[in-house]
Amino acid sequence: MNLSWDERNLAQDNWFRSDAGSIHFALLRRHDEWRVSNWKGQDFPDLPEKGIREDLPSELEWERWDCSDEDLIVRLLPSLPELPIIAKPNSSLTIAPGGNALFYIGIPTSVEVHGECGGKLNKLTTISTETLSKTWHGDRSEGEVCYSLRTRARRQFDPEDWLAHDIIVAVDLHNENKEPFEFERLFLDLGHFSIFEHEGRLWSNACSIRIMEDDEHGNDITYNPTPLPPAADAREIAHARAGKTHRSTLRRAFASVIDVIN
Amino acid sequence: MNALFLAAPPPWLSDFLKSELLWKVLGAAAILLGGIIVISILNRFSLRLFGPRLGPQGVMVMKKVIRYVGFAFVGILALGQVGLNLGAILGAAGVAGIAIGFAAQTSLSNIISGFFLIGERPFELGDMIEVDGISGTVDTIGLLSLTLRTFDNRSVRIPNETLVKTNVTNITRHPIRRFNLDIGVSYDENIGHVLSVLQDVSEQNVQCLDEPNPLIVFTGFGDSSLNFMLGAWCLQDDYGTLRNTLPRELKERFDEENIEIPFPHMTLAAGKALGQIPVKVIPETTANG
16 A cells, blocks of 8 residues: 555646555646546556556556645545445454453554645545445335445454555444343444554554443443554544544444344 | 585486495405405315315315315305306306317326326325336426426426326335346356355445345346346335446456356358358360350
8 A cells, every 4th residue: 555644736737546445546737627547357457556647557547636726735535435334243252241352453444535626625526445335224115225244253453464555443342231242343433533554554443442331322432532452643634523522322333133034 | 625525426327326236236345355365264274274285285175176176165155245147157157168068188197197196196206107108207287287397308298098098107216226236147057156145245235225134036048048046125215326336247257256247149150150161163264165
């Protein structure tokens, strides 16, 4: 992943290329326009990281946004998927009554391209580094569409376990039931998570969730202001979409799809 | 000028001003005006009270009913104020009503069916429904009929009575929907392998929801194929896309896995099945027979 999250200037007829996972994209400043092109896989392997317009392959397809002659600033920002996610560990984990379990989930980042338009930065487009499949949280009559995420739900953080374009979310589960709790799926609304950068890796602030007797009435979720160590002193680069909050309620966070009979 | 104002009004005007008719007419006008205001207030009040429960179409019908009934009531009161014999008018209206009722049985049936539909709300404006084999989007719901816009942009009017009597399928009532795909493979294929390929293809498809789980079943031994059914859940908006992508992805994957989809073969043969075509040799005839 060759992504810089800082603002930069892009002169007329200049471009730069960035990569995240299998997605590559180029940003070009041309006339009174920002132009963005993205492609997947191994197309254009010899394309350098930056250059002038004449160096670009003619096969690239561009999206274009109007701007004024003086607008030169551009910034890339990471973002979490717009839909909530249903995280499913590859193998279920049982948490004893009164016990807690910390685990890490890696969520593929999306890249927002912000370009200066009329003197201020506007979001031009969002490029997903991975296409997540959709899933349904609720019954057949009512519910919410989410992204489905298979996770290994690692209990320890090891940098080798994660892809460079993953945003690492640490989730601490507290089982306040009198019975053991088998963790098979977790509904997670991502609106209150900010994104941080630490040593070239992306993190979100950590959260802890109380598992209570009656899942129907929701589960308390507490958001930490920062990620957990080793990224506790990470730099915040993207604010929470729905604003920061300390505490919230997740509706039926662990409920499986009910009332679905095939 | 002053003389004009001071002059006594003409006799017809003074008679009219003193007459009882003027006050009756003024009273009737006041009833009409007050009635219109009351109907308008009643309309707004009812909208607030029942609007959220009735939906847009119910609100439209309720407004019409309040307006028509209200105007009829106010009209009768106003006529009574003027001094017309209401008993005779209502009697005549009753007789006329019976006659009209007999003549307009179908219309009345449609109107009553319309009320049932509004109360029951089996569909809303904009829903996609299927009635008697006709599918489309509900454009308007009137007192007498419903207008359906078909997918090729024709407008079909369906009487409310028909909607009450026949099966109506609401396609878009629920947010998710299942696309069922029947598929047959050759008898040479391994059933377990085919099931796992179907599972894999549905997992890879972007429109296919992970939950509810896709329904994948072996449906039986066909005449010339092993038959399977893949039921993939998707969002209503994704249904059209899924109908295109899933069969294509399945075919491509079957080709990769060398899974054969059998299809009927037709062999053309002349005469008795595939036998040699008989050739009859006719002996040469002599000129004299």
